[in-house]
Amino acid sequence: MVKFPEKIPDSLARLLVVFLALVAAGAFVVLVVIPRPMKDVRLQWADDIKREQAKPVRYAGFHVCVECHGEIYEMKKKGYHRDLSCETCHGPAKAHTEDPDKVKPVIPAQRAFCPLCHAYNPSRPRGFPQINPVVHNPLKACASCHNPHDPKPPTTPKDCSACHGEIARTKAVSHHVMLACTTCHEVPRQHKISPRSVKPSKPQTREFCGKCHAKDARDKMAKDAPRVDLSEHGEKYVCWQCHYPHSPEVEN
Amino acid sequence: MNGRRTFLKGLFAFLFSGGLIEGMLNILPAGALAREAPDKGKWYGYGVSVDKCIGCGRCMDACKTENDVPREPFFFRTWVERYILRKHGATTVKTIDPAAEAPPEADFDKSILRSFFVPKLCNQCANPPCVQVCPVGATFQTDDGVVLVNVKTCIGCRYCIQACPYGARYLHPVTRTADKCTFCYHRISKGLLPACVEVCPTQARVFGDLNAQASPMSRFQRMNKIHVLKPALNTEPKVYYAGLDGEVR
Numbered sequence: 146m147v148k149f150p151e152k153i154p155d156s157l158a159r160l161l162v163v164f165l166a167l168v169a170a171g172a173f174v175v176l177v178v179i180p181r182p183m184k185d186v187r188l189q190w191a192d193d194i195k196r197e198q199a200k201p202v203r204y205a206g207f208h209v210c211v212e213c214h215g216e217i218y219e220m221k222k223k224g225y226h227r228d229l230s231c232e233t234c235h236g237p238a239k240a241h242t243e244d245p246d247k248v249k250p251v252i253p254a255q256r257a258f259c260p261l262c263h264a265y266n267p268s269r270p271r272g273f274p275q276i277n278p279v280v281h282n283p284l285k286a287c288a289s290c291h292n293p294h295d296p297k298p299p300t301t302p303k304d305c306s307a308c309h310g311e312i313a314r315t316k317a318v319s320h321h322v323m324l325a326c327t328t329c330h331e332v333p334r335q336h337k338i339s340p341r342s343v344k345p346s347k348p349q350t351r352e353f354c355g356k357c358h359a360k361d362a363r364d365k366m367a368k369d370a371p372r373v374d375l376s377e378h379g380e381k382y383v384c385w386q387c388h389y390p391h392s393p394e395v396e397n
Numbered sequence: 398m399n400g401r402r403t404f405l406k407g408l409f410a411f412l413f414s415g416g417l418i419e420g421m422l423n424i425l426p427a428g429a430l431a432r433e434a435p436d437k438g439k440w441y442g443y444g445v446s447v448d449k450c451i452g453c454g455r456c457m458d459a460c461k462t463e464n465d466v467p468r469e470p471f472f473f474r475t476w477v478e479r480y481i482l483r484k485h486g487a488t489t490v491k492t493i494d495p496a497a498e499a500p501p502e503a504d505f506d507k508s509i510l511r512s513f514f515v516p517k518l519c520n521q522c523a524n525p526p527c528v529q530v531c532p533v534g535a536t537f538q539t540d541d542g543v544v545l546v547n548v549k550t551c552i553g554c555r556y557c558i559q560a561c562p563y564g565a566r567y568l569h570p571v572t573r574t575a576d577k578c579t580f581c582y583h584r585i586s587k588g589l590l591p592a593c594v595e596v597c598p599t600q601a602r603v604f605g606d607l608n609a610q611a612s613p614m615s616r617f618q619r620m621n622k623i624h625v626l627k628p629a630l631n632t633e634p635k636v637y638y639a640g641l642d643g644e645v646r
Contacts, residue, residue, distance in 0.1 A: 186534040186550075187426055193547035194539060200583035203463045204592045226598075233455055233596040237462050261495055262453040262598060268479050268512040269451045273599075 203237035206230075210238070213245070217294050224295035225274075234258070234293065259287040265318075271392070272311030274298065305332075308340065312391050319392040323366065329353070329390065347385065351375055354384040425534050431524040431633075432538055434608060439541040441580055441635065443591075444603035444617035445516050448640040452477055452514035454495025456593035456602065463581060463592035470494050472567050474578040475518035475593050480644060482511045488644050515645050516602060518593070519544065519565035519578035520626060520634030527557035527566065527577075536575065542635060543582055548574045562630055580604070607635070 153161075175184075182188045207230040211218040214231075221227060232238050235250040253259075256278070265275040282290070291297065305326040306313035316322060326332070335343040348354060352375070357367035359375050373379075379387060388394065434440040460475045461468060473492070481489040493514070525544050528536050535551040538544050546557075551574035558566045558575060569576040581591035585604070589595070594604040605614025621639035627646065638645075 186429075186537070189534070189547055189550055190537045190539075190545075193537075193545060193549065194582075196549075197545055197579060197582045198586045200464075202584055202587065202589065204459060204584075204589075204595050206589045206595060228600055229598045230595050232459075233598050237459070261455070262451055266452060267509075268481070268514055270448055270513075273451055 202239050204232050205237075205239040205242045207232070209242055221294045224297075226294065226296055254286060254288060256284075256286060259291075259293075272314050274314065316391045321390060321393060349383065351379075351382075351384060354390075358384075429534075429537060430529055432542060433523065434542070435540065438608065439606050440608045441521070441541050441543055441585065442605065442607040442614050442618075443518070443521070443580065443594075443636045444605075444614055444621075444639065445636065446601045446603070446617075446621070446639045447513060447515055447642070447645075449599040449601035450477065450514040450516055451599055451601075452479060452493050453598060454493055455596045455598060456516060457495065459592040459596040460578075463584070464579075466576070467570055470496075472570070472576075474565075474576070475516065478515045478517055480513055480515060480642065481509055482642070482644055483508045484510060511642075513642065515638075515641075516593075517563070517565070517626075518636060519561075520563050520632065520636045521578075521580065522632035522634050524631060524633045526560045526562065526630075526632060527575075530556045530560040532556065539582075543580050543585075544577070545579055545582065546575050546577060548572055551575055562627055562632065563634075 182192065210231040221229070232250075234253055236253075238250045240248040241250050260276070260278040263275055265277050269275060287293070309326075316324075329348055330345040332345040333343050336345055352359075355375050356362055357364050357370045358373055360372050362370070362372065384390070454477060456475055457473060457477060460466060460473075464474055466472055466474055470492075476492045478490050479493050483489070521542060521544050523538075523542060525536075525538060528538060528544065532554065533550050533552055535547045535549075536544060536557055537547070553568060553573045553575065555568055555575070558568060561577075566575050566577045568574070581589070581593075584591060591602075591604050594602045603613050603617045605612035605617075607614060607618075609615055617639065618637060623637045623639060624641040625634040625637060626641075627634075
């Protein structure tokens with residue numbers, strides 16, 4: 146029987162030793178020398194989560210301010226800004242909560258600030274209170290008329306707009322701004338007492354809108370109203386099935 | 398030896414050694430790519446009511462303050478897009494810049510059907526493409542479903558920025574690593590809300606635990622018809638949209 150090593154040429158055996166030594170060295174480096182956090186991503190991730198959690202907080206959160214500023218909070222709670230966090234306008238206040246005397250949050254008194262939300266922008270949802278900053282009391286600070294902690298519209302909403310504010314504000318910027326609600330709707334007295342059981346009427350005929358918008362309309366208010374020929378325009382539909390009367394969309 | 402046997406031997410040796418190296422280096426542990434909501438513990442989600450967004454940009458500003466995002470108007474962890482839908486299917490999308498005055502052009506442009514704002518941020522996908530492509534395992538998903546970037550191991554190769562179908566990542570110009578929304582991980586792990594949710598004046602943004610029986614987030618999901626962005630990609634986003642227009646991508 147031939148011994149196993151004798152089958153291998155001497156040169157190859159020596160090469161094998163070198164090769165095995167390299168493999169052993171490699172395994173040693175990989176398994177022992179390289180520290181585990183460099184090989185195991187799970188350790189790296191756990192490390193990163195700790196780093197992420199240790200980052201500093203800048204915004205203190207809505208429930209902190211009330212501890213000292215209860216009075217303002219009570220006022221704000223009842224107004225239209227009740228859902229706003231204090232830091233929406235006053236900026237990050239974590240530093241202020243830690244050292245109230247040294248660090249003061251900003252009071253955005255400049256006129257450019259409120260229009261960030263309240264400037265007219267056609268992409269904003271309909272009915273969101275908006276003004277044109279160019280013509281709305283120019284150069285006057287917002288806070289001289291409106292208390293930002295309890296903002297009120299210039300007039301208290303009453304009659305229809307008390308409940309239908311969104312429609313009222315939409316109509317206020319439309320071509321129909323001069324029309325009273327009762328021009329088109331008949332409102333039974335009972336509607337104010339039980340709004341859902343008794344509802345106001347809607348115009349049911351084409352001729353109703355035609356009083357202003359028909360070719361031969363003679364209504365005084367309808368001097369510049371766009372005219373259509375009722376016999377040809379939109380045959381079988383009532384006008385408001387295509388046009389939204391609170392903000393009518395028409396070609397000029 | 399015949400050729401087939403040599404070939405098979407070599408093939409198996411190759412496959413085995415490959416598995417060995419992979420197993421030794423342990424680049425991505427099993428189950429790291431896609432996750433499902435755990436039975437116990439937090440599983441964070443985010444809701445956006447498109448109808449409520451007024452495009453004031455307070456969220457973008459708060460995010461930059463809270464997370465030290467560079468101020469230049471092309472680095473964002475969250476941003477708000479303004480969609481303008483015109484007749485004949487033409488749509489313009491532009492990220493708003495609250496600092497610049499937006500001209501109310503829609504007043505005069507009669508070709509505009511509708512326009513609205515859509516807040517966007519990292520979708521924190523349960524099946525995140527960015528995690529799949531990272532060559533060094535620097536981006537990963539936590540147990541509560543937030544995708545994070547490990548700045549210590551990120552090599553800044555930008556592969557994840559390319560892979561994200563939502564464009565939610567950018568290369569941080571100072572650290573030279575990929576950066577993205579973390580749901581304000583440092584805040585939510587202390588029980589606070591993400592900064593953008595905190596400052597949103599119209600509650601267009603909602604955040605909470607999807608596993609909780611009662612949270613603003615589970616109520617948001619229950620009460621609204623929910624959409625996600627690009628559902629066909631199977632990324633399973635955890636940012637849910639209510640009132641989303643079909644044009645929004």
